[in-house]
Amino acid sequence: DAGVTQSPTHLIKTRGQQVTLRCSPKSGHDTVSWYQQALGQGPQFIFQYYEEEERQRGNFPDRFSGHQFPNYSSELNVNALLLGDSALYLCASSLVGANYGYTFGSGTRLTVV
Amino acid sequence: DAKTTQPNSMESNEEEPVHLPCNHSTISGTDYIHWYRQLPSQGPEYVIHGLTSNVNNRMASLAIAEDRKSSTLILHRATLRDAAVYYCILRGDYKLSFGAGTTVTVRA
Numbered sequence: 001d002a003g004v005t006q007s008p009t010h011l012i013k014t015r016g017q018q019v020t021l022r023c024s025p026k027s028g029h030d031t032v033s034w035y036q037q038a039l040g041q042g043p044q045f046i047f048q049y050y051e052e053e054e055r056q057r058g059n060f061p062d063r064f065s066g067h068q069f070p071n072y073s074s075e076l077n078v079n080a081l082l083l084g085d086s087a088l089y090l091c092a093s094s095l096v097g098a099n100y101g102y103t104f105g106s107g108t109r110l111t112v113v
Numbered sequence: 114d115a116k117t118t119q120p121n122s123m124e125s126n127e128e129e130p131v132h133l134p135c136n137h138s139t140i141s142g143t144d145y146i147h148w149y150r151q152l153p154s155q156g157p158e159y160v161i162h163g164l165t166s167n168v169n170n171r172m173a174s175l176a177i178a179e180d181r182k183s184s185t186l187i188l189h190r191a192t193l194r195d196a197a198v199y200y201c202i203l204r205g206d207y208k209l210s211f212g213a214g215t216t217v218t219v220r221a
Contacts, residue, residue, distance in 0.1 A: 042212055055207055
């Protein structure tokens, strides 16, 4: 059973560019969340999608946007990239509700130069 | 967000038990206590979660205090593969709020 699949695994972009990261959730999961993890820190919540709607958003600017498709897969878009956006971006899937654990992907390492 | 407090680091010897404490004095009645671990260069991995009662699975045990203001993750026999950052997280309806976690080192 495949877990959470993220693509690409690594990415290098230039300041000011736009990037799209993709995530396929674990089979059977209907909720997708995105996290940003800077080097040496814990993951920070960006937003969560359920039924193609953004349910909750963390403290991230509007440059960060997302989408969930009918097959539950998701995209994270970041516009006008800054050097500080360099991080590991993690996708996590779950069933809706607090009584379920999350399954995380291995992440996309984004480097902004 | 309800906060958790964990020690920065812990060391253990291989094949010995590891007890990882977590304080969460502001926990609400509907918050579940989740534990995840993260190995270098990997995404976090689910370990265990619970609400009120102690929980066991193949990876670990979770002991929850009666007042739910603290909990302990127990790795029964540490192996070198258990060396990781362990996060104690309170999950409400939506997100997981990660703190700095506890870095566990296992000595051979």
